[in-house]
Amino acid sequence: MKLLANGKLTGGFDGDCPATREILNRVGDKWSVLVVVLLGDASRRFNELRRSIDGISQRMLTTTLRGLERDGLVKRTVYPTNPPQVDYALTKLGRTLLTPVSVLAGWAQGHRAEVQRARESFDTAKSGAHGGKADA
Amino acid sequence: MKLLANGKLTGGFDGDCPATREILNRVGDKWSVLVVVLLGDASRRFNELRRSIDGISQRMLTTTLRGLERDGLVKRTVYPTNPPQVDYALTKLGRTLLTPVSVLAGWAQGHRAEVQRARESFDTAKSGAHGGKADA
DNA sequence: CTGCATCCGATGCGATACTG
């Protein structure tokens, strides 16, 4: 990844590209990532996912799933049984996402403590600086 | 990355961890990623960044920068000159983020076309399915 | 069981104006 003096990028990353930005956004969406990881293990049914995640509302699960499906990351299969049963599974494309995500997740886990410390130190410095009082 | 039958994860990823989720969120933030990449090349001044990004508002640049600074990813240096000059640079920790981000960005770029196609096909199927009319 | 539509509060973000 290389960056030119004028702010333009060469090589593997172009932040100006709307499509790339959009995909990055999807990864930033906590639910999407969670669902992808969950589905990385095995296909799941709707309420099965809902119970697995716990904290997600039905609306958000639906929204997330549809977004993932639209992007070709997840395959939705309806079994016309009674009661209806819908199965969600990662597509081939969806599975390729697991690696980049795990790299990122690995970074997050590995540097979690550092970030935490940086945050505390930052907050401490701030509260001590502007008010003049350190133990407000 | 491994996933157990009960939905719990082993190894490198734990979606339940708030800290991890928070960091993931930061990467999902388009501006943060962009700034990190930009700063990966060289340190920049405030308005220099602003011009480089073009589309970001001052408010968001400030917010983004502060968030990055708080997380220990970016170092803010003030030169008490006249007019004031403030320099932003990646910290050592910040530089370690470049690799995971580029992996992800690489994925996004590499699969951009596939996602695009999936999206179009999804949208087409939808508009043709519920309304009964295919060329609405 | 699965999923969509609606209402409504919370938050995000841009635009603007003002300070050092």
Add this chain to the structure above:
DNA sequence: CAGTATCGCATCGGATGCAG
């Protein structure tokens, strides 16, 4: 130049109710 505070709009997201 760098940064903060405020306002107003747009979107997000949860809760609820209805339908296949």
